[in-house]
Amino acid sequence: MSQRVLLEMDIQGLKEVVKGYGYPAYRGKQIWDWLYKGTFEITDMKNLPWQLQERLAMDFVTGIPSIIKKRVSKFDDTIKYLLKYHDGSIVECVRLVYRFGTTVCVSSQVGCRMGCTFCASAKGGLVRSLSSGELLAQVLTVQRDTGKRVSNVVIMGSGEPLDNFDNAVGFIRMLGHKEGLNIGQRHITLSTCGLVPEIIRLADEGLQITLSVSLHAADDATRARLMPVAKKYKIEEVLEGCRYYAQRTGRRVTFEYALVEGRNDRPEDAQRLASLLKGMLCNVNLIPVNPVEGSGYRQPDRSRVREFKDMLTQRGIAVTVRREMGRDIAGACGQLKAGYIKEGNIGN
Ligand code: SF4
Known part of the structure; x- marks a missing residue:
């Protein structure tokens, strides 16, 4: 029988497990406390009887991945991790430091099947989805490694979190557990390439997280060249889903727009984008694209980015330009992993 994952379980579930082994329920809470305090080896959970430790170690793994590579940016304290789960699956995870606190960017799947042409993660397709506990494990791993609260x-x-809907939502709820990490939903952002039925389903979940939608173009033909998902859902359908999300949750939707030189950075693109978003509860995050080997995509120069931003601002759209962080450590999604595999290591 395959081993179960301790981090999948809530306090009640852990209590049931230990009771099933003939131990009092409070032992379950002790296991929970060890995990959330960053003790990841069952044999290091010192206040558990050794017989219980042995029994647990036979039936469970913690779900915590091992750190197989770590790069720290010289410029801004960004740390990029390459993590390996017990089945050999490898994902990336990034720690970013902002004025308002420490952020962890987690991967929701091993690989991705959405096929965005600017994305290094899309190259090998989807390997598997991560469970809620495995997602949580990324945050706990970073927190323990840095010694700073996330x-x-x-x-x-x-990965596309809405292609792994139940685990992503389960993870969001786990993050908020008062006796766990206690991270409020307003401090959580979920980014999607725009799966419309799932955006609507997410709106109905009653969560207060920020929804971030990758738009990357202001017309369907350009978007479809960058993101195959655009062949399934037209921009107008995506926006309709986002309006529903904003209306149900009262939350402002963020639109991500990766600026690619000569593809979507023209003044007419900015004009079209502004008229699409007119009157919506939203903001736009412009991201000068991170060059991915073989994609042929280049970043527009700074003045081009500024012009694009100004055109949106003048038309009443709230805009930010994403600060580039960790560029010296392969900051774009999937790049560290791609490099690791290229170096001759085996990875999923
Ligand atoms: S950008 Fe996101 S959705 Fe698109 S292929 Fe990469 S990981 Fe998947």
């Missing part, structure tokens, strides 16, 4: 989480690494 205050914000963005689900924006490899």
Whole structure:
């Protein structure tokens, strides 16, 4: 029988497990406390009887991945991790430091099947989805490694979280547990390439997280060249889903727009984008694209980015330009992993 994952379980579930082994329920809470305090080896859970430790170690793994590579940016304290789960699956995870606190960007799947042409994670397709506990394990791993409390989480690494809906939502609820990490939903952002039925389903979940939608173009033909998902859902359908999300949750939707030189950075693109978003509860995050080997995509120069931003601002759209962080450590999604595999290591 395969081993179960301790981090999948809530306090009640852990209590049931230990009771099933003939131990009092409070032992379950002790296991929970060890995990959330960063003790990841069952044999290091010192206040548990050794017989219980042995029994647990036979039936369970913690779900915590091992750190197989770590790069620290010289410029801004960004740390990029390559993590390996017990089945050999490898994902990336990034720690970013902002004025308002520490953010962890987690991966929701091993690989991704959405096929965005600018994304290194898309190259090998989808390997598997991560469970809620495995997602949580990324945050706990970073917290233990850095010794600093994680205050914000963005689900924006490899994978499409809405293609792994139940685990992503389960993870969001786990993050908020008062006796766990206690990260409020307003400190959590979920990023999607725009799966419309799932955006609507997410709106009905009654969560207060920020929804971030990758738009990347202001017309369907350009968007479809960058993101195959655009062949399934037209921009107008995506926006309709986002309006529903904003109306149900009262939350402002963020639109991500990766600026690619000569593809979507023209003045007419900015004009079209502004008229699409007119009157919506939203803001736009412009991201000068991170060059991915073989994609042929280049970043527009700074003045081009500024012009694009100004055109949106003049038309009443709230805009930010994403600060580039960790560029010296392969900051874009999937790049560290791609490099690791290229170096001759085996990875999923
Ligand atoms: S950008 Fe996101 S949705 Fe698109 S292929 Fe990469 S990981 Fe998947």
